[in-house]
Amino acid sequence: MVKNLGKYISVGYRFMVNALKRDLMIPGKSLVHILVEVVMVAIMLIYFQVIFNNTQSIGGWNYYQTISMYFIARVMFDTDQALTRSGLRMLIKGLVREGDLDFFLIKPMDSMFMVAMHKPQIYKLLTAFANLVLAIYFANKTGIALHVGNYVWFALLIVVGLVLYFCLNLITLIPVFWFIRLQSLKDIIGKLSTAMRYPAAIYPTSMRFVFYFVIPILVITYIPAETLFYPPSILNIGYAIIITGIFFVLTRKLWKIGLIKYNSASS
Amino acid sequence: MNIIETKNVRKNYTRSRFDWRTFKVEKIQKRALLGINLEVKRGEFLGFIGPNGAGKTTFLKILSGIMIPTSGMVNVLGHYPFEKKYEYLRQISLVMGQKNALWWDLPAIDSFKLQRDIYDVKRSDFDKRLKEICEILDIEKILGRRLRNMSLGERMKCELAACLLHRPRVVFLDEPTIGLDVVSQRAIRKFLKKMNEEEGITFILTSHYLADIEELCERVVIIGNGQKIYDGRLKELKEKYAPDKVIQIFLNDLEDKKKFAHLECKNKRLEGDLGVIESHGPELVKVSEQVFKNFGVENILISDPDIEEVVVKIFAETR
Numbered sequence: 001m002v003k004n005l006g007k008y009i010s011v012g013y014r015f016m017v018n019a020l021k022r023d024l025m026i027p028g029k030s031l032v033h034i035l036v037e038v039v040m041v042a043i044m045l046i047y048f049q050v051i052f053n054n055t056q057s058i059g060g061w062n063y064y065q066t067i068s069m070y071f072i073a074r075v076m077f078d079t080d081q082a083l084t085r086s087g088l089r090m091l092i093k094g095l096v097r098e099g100d101l102d103f104f105l106i107k108p109m110d111s112m113f114m115v116a117m118h119k120p121q122i123y124k125l126l127t128a129f130a131n132l133v134l135a136i137y138f139a140n141k142t143g144i145a146l147h148v149g150n151y152v153w154f155a156l157l158i159v160v161g162l163v164l165y166f167c168l169n170l171i172t173l174i175p176v177f178w179f180i181r182l183q184s185l186k187d188i189i190g191k192l193s194t195a196m197r198y199p200a201a202i203y204p205t206s207m208r209f210v211f212y213f214v215i216p217i218l219v220i221t222y223i224p225a226e227t228l229f230y231p232p233s234i235l236n237i238g239y240a241i242i243i244t245g246i247f248f249v250l251t252r253k254l255w256k257i258g259l260i261k262y263n264s265a266s267s
Numbered sequence: 268m269n270i271i272e273t274k275n276v277r278k279n280y281t282r283s284r285f286d287w288r289t290f291k292v293e294k295i296q297k298r299a300l301l302g303i304n305l306e307v308k309r310g311e312f313l314g315f316i317g318p319n320g321a322g323k324t325t326f327l328k329i330l331s332g333i334m335i336p337t338s339g340m341v342n343v344l345g346h347y348p349f350e351k352k353y354e355y356l357r358q359i360s361l362v363m364g365q366k367n368a369l370w371w372d373l374p375a376i377d378s379f380k381l382q383r384d385i386y387d388v389k390r391s392d393f394d395k396r397l398k399e400i401c402e403i404l405d406i407e408k409i410l411g412r413r414l415r416n417m418s419l420g421e422r423m424k425c426e427l428a429a430c431l432l433h434r435p436r437v438v439f440l441d442e443p444t445i446g447l448d449v450v451s452q453r454a455i456r457k458f459l460k461k462m463n464e465e466e467g468i469t470f471i472l473t474s475h476y477l478a479d480i481e482e483l484c485e486r487v488v489i490i491g492n493g494q495k496i497y498d499g500r501l502k503e504l505k506e507k508y509a510p511d512k513v514i515q516i517f518l519n520d521l522e523d524k525k526k527f528a529h530l531e532c533k534n535k536r537l538e539g540d541l542g543v544i545e546s547h548g549p550e551l552v553k554v555s556e557q558v559f560k561n562f563g564v565e566n567i568l569i570s571d572p573d574i575e576e577v578v579v580k581i582f583a584e585t586r
Contacts, residue, residue: 010384018381022372026411102333103368106361107385108353260335263280264328266320 004109011109019120030123037127040135044070061086061203064142070223071135073129073197075158075168076220080165082124084116089167091115092183096176099265113164116166116169144229153232157224160244165189167247170255177258185260189217196221216243268439270328270469276300276339278493280323299325301493302339307471309436312463314471314501315485318582321391322493327439330471331361332377344436357386364442368426369414375425376410379432384427386433393432400428403458420451427455431462438462440472444479456482464511477574489581496581501574511545513539514558517566520540530554545572570581 023030048070052063061069085121095101097114139146149190160238200208200222211218219240226236278300278457284293300322307313315323328334329341332348332355346355362368369378372500383393384441401407404424414422423443430438440459444452459482462468474480479488480501489497497504511534516539525541527535532554534545544556558567 007384007387011381014381018373018377021377022370025372100366102328102331102361102363105333105351105365106331106356106359108356108387109385111351179341222521262334264333266324 008109008113011114015117015121019121022030023122033123034127041074041131053122059199059200061201062142063247064138065225065229067137068135068142068188068198068228069221070197071131072158072225072228073193073221074131075135076161076165076196078124078131079162079238080169082121082128084118084166085169086121087116088173090119092173092176096262097180097265101262102264105259105262111259112170112252125199127233139228141211142229146228149232150228153237154224154228157227157237158241160240161220161224164240164244164247165193167244168215168217168220169253171247172249174251174258177261193220199225213243216247219243240251251266268309270309270344271305271471272340272342273305273330274301275304276326276329276336276341278301278322278334279337279440280328283372284570296494299493300329303490303493303495304481305498307469307487309469310463310467311486312459312470312484313501314480314487315471315481315490316477316487316578317473317490321490323490323496324441326490327361327471328475331359331439331555332442333361346434346495349584351416355432358436360433360435360437361439362430362441362443364423364445367414367422369422369429371415372413374411374413375406375429375445378414378425379410380427382432383407389435396432396563397428400431402426403461418440420447420454420579423447423451423455424458427458429573431468431543434466435468436495437469437471439508440470440474442474442476443472444474444476459483475577477548489578491582505571505574505577509577510547511572513550513570513572514544514554515570516542516544516558516562519566522546523566529558530561531556 040147045067048063048067052066056062058066091101095104101111101115104118105110107114169189173182194205195211196217201213203211208218211236223236223240225261227233276294277298280297281301282295282297284295285291286293303322315326317323325334329336330341330343335349343484344355344358348354348355351405355449370381375507377480379393379397382388383390388396401410406424406428409417409425411423412421414463415426417425427443443459444455447455456479459470459472461529463470470483471483472479485500487499487501488495488496489504497507499507516527517521518527518537524537524542527537530544532546534542534549536543544558554568
């Protein structure tokens with residue numbers, strides 16, 4: 001894949017262009033989604049306001065830090081949804097059960113890339129960008145001095161977090177190669193990711209252990225957010241990169257095993 | 268030189284079922300292919316015939332690398348397909364008549380551009396090739412139309428165009444004319460024939476429409492119950508399984524029917540006003556002489572047996 005990076009970029013770009021054309025043909029759909037997103041953000045802001053009317057901090061984080069982390073989590077959800085979530089949902093919905101995965105397997109490209117990237121949702125990129133702006137805006141309101149180093153490491157960890165989020169999503173979907181009809185799988189990580197919105201300190205030690213080392217969802221949002229507000233910790237950054245690497249290798253392995261099991265569908 | 272070679276290819280489907288009464292997992296195995304041997308030369312147009320569930324599509328998917336065989340040797344263009352080497356995948360294509368590979372909500376041209384990027388086709392080559400294919404298939408005018416607004420025939424033409432844009436050497440066609448009207452079927456057959464003859468593309472076709480097979484394939488493979496029943500030329504298939512010629516005589520009146528009743532031959536029957544005789548070899552010569560002596564030329568029709576009848580006969584024998 002690295003050898004053909006240019007080709008992957010051009011195919012990824014073509015997927016985006018096609019998705020944009022598709023969305024522009026039905027503009028109402030995207031507008032409604034954006035409207036829902038705005039309403040949801042407004043509700044969450046009121047929700048946090050109500051909580052902070054009764055307390056000074058959550059897990060040691062003040063109002064602006066908590067809000068900023070919420071928006072960081074939204075950047076992750078929306079970018080994931082913009083790029084890969086719809087493609088992965090199709091894996092569960094029809095690609096394996098109805099045999100449409102066949103078309104991806106005969107292309108001279110990585111099938112995991114093709115499946116994940118084939119149905120981007122462009123409007124989600126817009127909301128992801130808006131959420132990023134809000135995350136930075138609220139981070140600056142915390143009163144903590146943010147340096148270039150904070151932003152650089154933060155940006156790197158956002159990318160690492162996105163890769164890890166993708167891997168966790170895909171790992172939960174791979175059983176579809178064995179059990180075929182597993183629609184319920186598609187939201188496991190989606191449901192768990194609610195826990196990604198809050199500072200790690202609010203969870204009991206046992207849960208924190210699970211969320212750091214077993215299902216490392218805190219690596220996806222908490223570590224980038226922490227790196228933004230506090231001096232970057234090499235230990236945390238190193239751990240985030242290593243655990244993401246491990247999960248990526250695991251995901252690739254499981255995908256390949258899944259493909260061996262894939263039996264397509266009869267004509 | 269063979270570009271496809273398989274030896275003793277087997278495929279079993281295993282399904283597990285949990286029995287809640289005994290708390291045991293029961294494994295149910297279905298044998299889809301029972302050892303298929305096949306050799307295909309470059310530029311051949313090979314037709315696969317078989318009833319539903321015979322194993323045709325399974326075999327096609329093994330050849331294209333989508334599925335892994337349970338055992339046996341598979342070699343296509345010098346590769347083991349399931350390794351999915353890009354070098355191999357660049358040289359093949361697959362069209363499934365019952366499915367769409369192109370984007371449903373977008374004009375066909377956008378899907379073609381995606382194909383161009385996937386197969387790394389240079390823009391100038393792509394434009395030239397697209398023009399060529401569009402002219403043959405007569406789809407220039409519909410390239411800007413969304414796929415979902417096209418007729419089934421137009422969609423299939425676009426699917427075929429997309430699969431040939433990168434100049435594959437081997438194309439697998441799984442029922443490409445299914446559900447199409449006669450005009451579209453003819454147009455697609457004409458296009459496939461042209462591609463095969465002019466570009467030497469090897470086509471492997473499965474179809475339930477025997478008109479496809481008759482018009483396109485010199486060689487046919489019949490698969491039934493996962494086994495190869497016949498592999499040879501279509502003409503020889505008829506000679507082997509239905510050597511008789513069919514003589515049909517339109518009987519105008521009672522006098523003609525009496526004459527028909529007095530003809531000396533074994534396999535004759537009356538179907539309303541139509542007298543039918545099936546015969547071959549020396550008997551055919553004798554019968555023909557009698558027929559032409561007794562009836563007017565304008566009332567006689569001599570033909571080969573219908574290929575569908577031949578195939579039905581073979582399936583019935585192997586069941």
